[in-house]
Amino acid sequence: MCLGVPMRIIEIVEPGKQAIADAQGVKREISTIFLSKQVKEGDWVTVHVGYALDVIDMQTAEEIFYVMGLRSEPPVRGDRSKGDVR
Amino acid sequence: MKGQEAKALSKFRDPAVTRELVRKVNSMVKENFQGTHIKLMHVCGSHEHTITYFGLRPLLPESLELVAGPGCPVCVCSTADIREAIEIARKGATLCTFGDMLRDRTPYGSLDDVRGAGADVRMVYSPQDALKIARENPQKKVVFFGVGFETTSAPISSLVRDDPPENFTILTSLKRTSPAVEALLAGGEIAIDGVIAPGHVSTIVGGNDWKNLPQRFKVPTTVSGFEPVDVLLAILELLEQIRDGKHELGIEYQRLVTLEGNVLAQKMLAETTDIREAYWRAMGNVPGSGYYLKPKFEQYDARKEFGVHFEPEPKKDIPPGCKCHLIVTGRAYPSDCALFNKKACRPDAPSGPCMVSGEGTCYIWYRFGSTPELRRKLIGNPASEVS
Numbered sequence: 001m002c003l004g005v006p007m008r009i010i011e012i013v014e015p016g017k018q019a020i021a022d023a024q025g026v027k028r029e030i031s032t033i034f035l036s037k038q039v040k041e042g043d044w045v046t047v048h049v050g051y052a053l054d055v056i057d058m059q060t061a062e063e064i065f066y067v068m069g070l071r072s073e074p075p076v077r078g079d080r081s082k083g084d085v086r
Numbered sequence: 087m088k089g090q091e092a093k094a095l096s097k098f099r100d101p102a103v104t105r106e107l108v109r110k111v112n113s114m115v116k117e118n119f120q121g122t123h124i125k126l127m128h129v130c131g132s133h134e135h136t137i138t139y140f141g142l143r144p145l146l147p148e149s150l151e152l153v154a155g156p157g158c159p160v161c162v163c164s165t166a167d168i169r170e171a172i173e174i175a176r177k178g179a180t181l182c183t184f185g186d187m188l189r190d191r192t193p194y195g196s197l198d199d200v201r202g203a204g205a206d207v208r209m210v211y212s213p214q215d216a217l218k219i220a221r222e223n224p225q226k227k228v229v230f231f232g233v234g235f236e237t238t239s240a241p242i243s244s245l246v247r248d249d250p251p252e253n254f255t256i257l258t259s260l261k262r263t264s265p266a267v268e269a270l271l272a273g274g275e276i277a278i279d280g281v282i283a284p285g286h287v288s289t290i291v292g293g294n295d296w297k298n299l300p301q302r303f304k305v306p307t308t309v310s311g312f313e314p315v316d317v318l319l320a321i322l323e324l325l326e327q328i329r330d331g332k333h334e335l336g337i338e339y340q341r342l343v344t345l346e347g348n349v350l351a352q353k354m355l356a357e358t359t360d361i362r363e364a365y366w367r368a369m370g371n372v373p374g375s376g377y378y379l380k381p382k383f384e385q386y387d388a389r390k391e392f393g394v395h396f397e398p399e400p401k402k403d404i405p406p407g408c409k410c411h412l413i414v415t416g417r418a419y420p421s422d423c424a425l426f427n428k429k430a431c432r433p434d435a436p437s438g439p440c441m442v443s444g445e446g447t448c449y450i451w452y453r454f455g456s457t458p459e460l461r462r463k464l465i466g467n468p469a470s471e472v473s
Contacts, residue, residue: 004132004237004285004286004289004312004342033244033354034351034354035350046289049212049237049238049241050215050241051214053240053286054289054342054348056341057340057342
């Protein structure tokens with residue numbers, strides 16, 4: 001029940017409330033009430049029991065890869081507090 | 087963009103990176119912890135899944151022990167709570183819950199049993215599905231049996247703010263994880279050198295919810311993600327802390343977890359629930375570990391609606407011969423239990439709760455066959471090859 005499934009937003013049903021998300025071809029309506037920023041199509045979120053709990057911060061993931069030597073250049077840092085998660 | 091991101095995430099299970107991290111953990115232990123036994127506890131069924139599914143234990147030194155703590159919500163759900171759900175279903179309600187709860191057995195039977203006897207028990211993926219069933223069936227009394235930790239507690243508690251119809255109530259069995267680990271440490275029944283804290287629970291509560299472990303109990307703690315690279319990075323970070331005599335809070339899972347957590351979800355929990363002592367199967371009462379609907383939402387409380395309440399019966403929580411109470415608290419492995427993988431306890435006919443759920447340690451060990459002994463028979467001793 002604590003399993004978080006990474007899903008990609010493919011359609012906004014009601015901004016700030018409901019969206020359709022896709023996980024490897026499985027599509028379902030999810031709640032977005034716990035997200036502090038408006039998500040848009042293409043964003044990746046972690047979904048628990050039908051609720052998106054956070055947007056996956058790919059920027060941080062890329063930074064970890066850099067620290068681990070999996071990426072040659074440090075990624076350009078966006079400002080997460082402004083909702084820039086790229 | 088989709089391809090790039092999927093590729094980026096796949097790096098967290100990259101074989102070359104995993105091998106390199108396994109090598110680093112082995113040399114770290116060899117260089118710094120000769121003759122020392124180290125026990126790290128994780129508190130999440132998904133971490134046990136990662137560790138067992140990817141076969142990490144046999145790749146690591148035998149002196150480095152990874153044990154599972156109380157991280158399976160089905161396993162710690164009390165007999166009394168399940169008995170209440172059974173009773174409500176028997177009274178004619180439509181009882182909706184997560185799939186694993188149907189097979190969780192008690193001396194009073196299981197929800198599967200009452201379904202077989204004709205009760206309307208339904209498996210749902212999301213609490214929203216239960217709400218939909220209630221809206222579409224106004225003539226029925228629909229109950230959602232909400233079991234889980236913080237990740238499910240926030241969604242479930244939000245239902246009362248979702249304009250639920252009059253025929254909808256909730257039977258709560260919602261728990262907070264960090265107080266359970268603190269209770270284990272305070273009880274002194276198990277000594278732990280480091281804690282791998284659950285990543286998705288921490289998405290909600292934030293890394294800060296775990297700060298008591300390093301600050302009060304002096305136990306290094308790192309919030310980890312669920313890919314093999316995540317878990318190995320967390321192990322390395324904990325070993326570094328232990329080597330340096332530190333006890334701090336780390337967050338390995340930074341792509342999702344912050345110190346403050348999901349403020350909106352915390353606000354929802356604070357507005358809709360009170361925190362009080364809760365009873366954990368195999369552990370007993372744990373102070374401050376339960377979420378309960380606030381009195382102002384009592385019209386959605388299924389216990390009140392159906393007049394159902396049973397007191398916990400610790401002696402009936404665990405069947406005779408079963409070691410789930412030890413396995414769920416990190417004091418035994420499934421292979422230490424005489425019932426494990428015998429006719430008496432397999433996923434199709436589980437004895438104790440740890441064999442019921444996909445998050446239960448016994449189920450995971452049965453499914454992926456990852457006892458160190460078995461791995462050694464199958465593939466030799468890889469730990470010696472990489473050290």
